[in-house]
Amino acid sequence: MIAYAEFSTLMLVLLLVVGLAALCFGGDWLARGAASLALLWKINPVVVGLTIVAIATSMPELITALMATRQGSDSLALGNIIGSNLGNIGLILGIAAIIAPVKIQWRLIRQEVPILFVATLLFTLLCLTGYLFNGRxxxxxxxxxxxxxxxxxxxxxxxxxxxxxDIQKEFEEETGEPVKSIWGCLGFIVLGGFALWLGAELLIGSSVELAVRMHISEALIGLTVVAIGTSLPELAASVAAALRGQSDIVTGNIVGSNIFNMLLVGGGVSTLFPIRIDGQLFLLEYPAMILITVLLWLAFYTGRTVTRREGVCFVLLYVIILTVSGMTQ
Incomplete structure (x- = not known):
């Protein structure tokens, strides 16, 4: 067990940065190794892209939330989930739209964004019910x-x-060149898993200690530093896709990531380790997550394009939410 309290503040910041980097690389290595291994086993590439890769790219959030809850930092875990969803829409979509207007397919508007909205309401309702029943x-x-x-x-x-x-092309863009050997795939999986564990350990330990020293809440750390850090792979992928004009990848990443954050990460963590809920989050953060999801739906529906102006509005809204959250936590 690392004694984070004995480190200087500068060293804690360095460990936090190293933890974020390890999470980013670990998630990428795990996704590539698992996807390549599945392809070597002749599993349908469509199934690989939509299940194995989707789950693997949610591993940074899942491992971080699991370790945070196990160590008693439940507010950090919930803050990570909510903060990632806010950041995916407000920050990542906003920046992508500022780079280049994001065009939307009707499939997203008719099917997946409504699913995201229902998942957001379900997650919020279950959290509220659990909080009222036993606080978890x-x-x-x-x-x-x-x-x-x-x-x-x-x-x-x-x-x-x-x-x-379309799915096959997007899968190739997401994962790159598949690994050709089984041992190479296993190497990526093992290395990715270790990097995820190490990154989560360093990120949680250093961020919790920093929160104590700076007299700020773990929930705020989860909403900001941890959430943005675990969303860095989505940010990098979305910016790169926006620069190439690949709107489907940008919007697909955001919608899919938000759904998995709540259903897979929230569900998986609370099934293993029931999560204590900070009731104060219902005053701003949960309503903000619902609001920004509704605004996402409206932005997609109006003109089927997220314009640069709308992108600026999303970024400003995200900054306002975090600012108010920081003042009230």
């Missing part, structure tokens, strides 16, 4: 969320059969 997001609520995650994965695979070529 418990195993029953977690199981409901996990069932939702499985249902969403099945839905994705069924829908993918109608657009196989």
């Amino acid at each position: 997001l418990g195993r029953i609520e977690g199981a409901v969320l996990l069932v939702g995650a499985v249902a969403y994965l099945v839905f994705l695979v069924i829908q993918a059969r109608k657009a196989r070529d």
